[in-house]
Amino acid sequence: MSFKFEQIGAHVVRALSDEELAAYFALRGAGDRLQRAVTQQLRDYDLTEVQFSILAQLGSRADGIGMSELARGLVVTKSGLTYQAGQLENRGLVARRARKDDDRAVLLRLTPKGKALLARVLPAHVKLVRELFIDRIDPADLAVVRDALAQVAGD
Amino acid sequence: MSFKFEQIGAHVVRALSDEELAAYFALRGAGDRLQRAVTQQLRDYDLTEVQFSILAQLGSRADGIGMSELARGLVVTKSGLTYQAGQLENRGLVARRARKDDDRAVLLRLTPKGKALLARVLPAHVKLVRELFIDRIDPADLAVVRDALAQVAGD
DNA sequence: CTGCTATCGTTCCAATTTGAACGAGTTTAA
DNA sequence: TTAAACTCGTTCAAATTGGAACGATAGCAG
Numbered sequence: 610m611s612f613k614f615e616q617i618g619a620h621v622v623r624a625l626s627d628e629e630l631a632a633y634f635a636l637r638g639a640g641d642r643l644q645r646a647v648t649q650q651l652r653d654y655d656l657t658e659v660q661f662s663i664l665a666q667l668g669s670r671a672d673g674i675g676m677s678e679l680a681r682g683l684v685v686t687k688s689g690l691t692y693q694a695g696q697l698e699n700r701g702l703v704a705r706r707a708r709k710d711d712d713r714a715v716l717l718r719l720t721p722k723g724k725a726l727l728a729r730v731l732p733a734h735v736k737l738v739r740e741l742f743i744d745r746i747d748p749a750d751l752a753v754v755r756d757a758l759a760q761v762a763g764d
Numbered sequence: 765m766s767f768k769f770e771q772i773g774a775h776v777v778r779a780l781s782d783e784e785l786a787a788y789f790a791l792r793g794a795g796d797r798l799q800r801a802v803t804q805q806l807r808d809y810d811l812t813e814v815q816f817s818i819l820a821q822l823g824s825r826a827d828g829i830g831m832s833e834l835a836r837g838l839v840v841t842k843s844g845l846t847y848q849a850g851q852l853e854n855r856g857l858v859a860r861r862a863r864k865d866d867d868r869a870v871l872l873r874l875t876p877k878g879k880a881l882l883a884r885v886l887p888a889h890v891k892l893v894r895e896l897f898i899d900r901i902d903p904a905d906l907a908v909v910r911d912a913l914a915q916v917a918g919d
Numbered sequence: 920c921t922g923c924t925a926t927c928g929t930t931c932c933a934a935t936t937t938g939a940a941c942g943a944g945t946t947t948a949a
Numbered sequence: 950t951t952a953a954a955c956t957c958g959t960t961c962a963a964a965t966t967g968g969a970a971c972g973a974t975a976g977c978a979g
Contacts, residue, residue, distance in 0.1 A: 638917030
């Protein structure tokens with residue numbers, strides 16, 4: 610267990626202990642690992658991760674989602690979303706529709722074709738998440754992991 | 765607690781329970797959160813996350829690292845690394861050197877200037893990781909989280 | 920109503936990323 | 950030794966991304 614100190618300017622920063630460092634690396638590692646696997650799997654469906662995330666979000670909101678709200682939810686800029694929404698629209702997977710109460714806003718929603726594709730992809734995705742994530746964690750520990758990570762994810 | 769089943773082709777995939785889903789979202793959320801914060805902080809040093817990762821890796825290996833090995837470790841393609849190594853080289857932060865035993869290989873390593881920059885960035889990075897990750901987890905749970913995520917990250 | 924400010928989604932451009940193809944050097948096995 | 954297969958890092962073109970600027974609309978305060 611190391612407790613190195615690093616003097617920089619007026620600040621003293623306690624270095625991460627071995628366990629803390631290991632936890633940090635594990636988090637990054639787990640994220641990378643999962644992302645790599647998901648990315649590769651999605652290739653079978655000609656989808657990028659961003660595109661899949663868009664479809665998945667839309668899948669749980671039949672009434673559609675505005676571009677800005679969607680961009681905030683996913684980790685993408687608005688312009689990036691505009692681009693990807695265009696890609697998906699060209700493939701007939703999503704559609705833009707105007708909004709009654711706000712003339713600036715655009716609601717993005719799944720087309721039937723988009724729904725169909727999502728219905729095919731989702732099971733494979735769930736299976737992968739199980740194999741790589743859920744099944745590797747002792748069920749007794751899952752709640753602890755969930756709560757801990759939720760703390761990190763939360764505000 | 766939901767236990768939906770989805771029939772797709774010949775496969776039956778058990779849907780994720782609420783807790784499993786929450787754990788999955790928490791993992792993604794935590795990763796995104798951390799990445800966003802780190803990216804923003806690194807902007808103060810004119811570094812992208814990839815560039816910082818390169819410097820950090822090189823920091824722990826004074827003898828240098830080959831491009832392919834480095835690309836594998838980080839989650840980047842070889843061509844992406846070639847580009848970023850070029851950027852860092854232009855700024856005098858890293859240097860390429862030939863390798864004795866293999867004429868194809870190139871060893872990337874930190875210059876003194878690169879070491880100096882890393883020494884300035886690292887404490888701030890550690891501080892951020894503490895605030896956003898370590899300090900948000902009950903110390904008693906840290907080992908559980910570490911082990912669980914290590915299982916996910918591992919082969 | 921009338922500015923003033925905030926938000927919407929898009930466009931444009933520059934930076935980055937990827938994947939395929941490549942020349943060069945290395946390793947393997949006959 | 951030699952041919953085939955593999956690995957090295959780079960180059961190139963195409964796809965994607967982020968950020969600033971923009972026109973248009975909403976919301977708010979006076």
